[in-house]
Amino acid sequence: MSSLPGKLPDADWVVPVIQISLQLATAIAVDFSLSPPNPPVKSEDCCSGTKGTETLFERFVQSVTYLSKSMCWIGVLCNILHLFWRILLYFPGTIIEDGGAEIPTEKPVIYQVHPVVIIGTIAAIAGAILRTWQVFIFLATFNHLQKLNRCFRTLGPLFTFEITIRPKHELITHGPYAWVRHPSYTGIYLTLGGATLVLGSPDSWTAIHLVRTPVGAALALFWAFKCCFAFRGMCVRFRAEDEVLRKTFGAEWEDYADRVPYKFISGVI
Structure with a gap:
């Protein structure tokens, strides 16, 4: 049996720190992406009478986002605690060793960053960036650089998690909306998909x-059901949004839809 080091080499901290950073980055991205920038809209201010605006998803959209953030944070924190546990098991002289826990003789899996975690974190961050990233564009009408924001900030007070038309509502066609009509939904797909991978x-x-326990298996099934519920709800909702905008802006929206035919990914769909 090979002897174990008595001190943690500096190089051995790198991969665990990366692991923890990826987990935290995913949770932060999910939280940021699913936090509404404006207060919930009153029911009387929501659009109604259009197919897709009174679905079960519309009734529970706030609950779905809250559950997604909460479950992601709990899962990530449990994964981080597990990483610390594996570190303490590997290095002698810790309270765990003194308590009689079996010490492994080989480095645990915390010293390998699984590609799935990397892909998932990148997807989650990309989704959050798509919904919140600031960009600079040149507006000829103002003859200077004016800072605009992606999705949340591009829409500003017009961005809500409910389908609504505000007083003096404008049809937003700049920022990411110049490429696709529903970039915010693309961001949600990336965020929830990335979190699922992580x-x-x-x-x-x-x-x-966790998933090997009855409670954990039930939670995993609930997470999968919740994501499918959200994805389907958004597929119904984007059609409702298009219809509401068509009724509100008429020819202006028709011209915009002709110029930007893609809904989620430019050149694809």
Whole structure:
């Protein structure tokens, strides 16, 4: 049996720190992406009478986003605690060793960053960036650079999690809306898909231990159901939004739809 080091080499901290950083970055991206920039809209201010505006998803959209953020944070924090546990198991002289826990002789999986975690984190961050990223564009009408924001900030007070038409509502066609008509939904798909990859990565505590318990399996099924529910709800909703905008702006919207035919990914769909 090979002897274990008595001190943690500086180089051995790198990968665990990366692991923890990726987990935290995913949770922060999900939280940022699913936090509404404006207060919930009153029911009387929501658009009604259009197909897709009175669905079950519309009634529970705030609850779905809250559950998504909460479950992601809980899963990420559990994964991070598991990483610390594995570190303490590997290095002698810790309270765990003194308590009689078996010490492994080989480096645990925390010293390998699984590609699924990297892909998931990148997707989650990309989704959050798409919904909040600031860009600079030249506006000839003002003859100077004016800062605009992607999705949340491009729409400003017009951005809500409910379908609504505000007083003096304008049809936004700049920023990411110059490329696709529903970039915010693309961001949600990326965010929830990325979080699912991170929480379900083969070397995570949530995938190794949690899902093998009845409660964990139920939570995993609930997460999958919630994501499918959200994805389907958004597919119905974007059609309702297009219809509401068509009725509100008429020829202006028709011209915009002709110029920007893609809904989620420019050149694809």
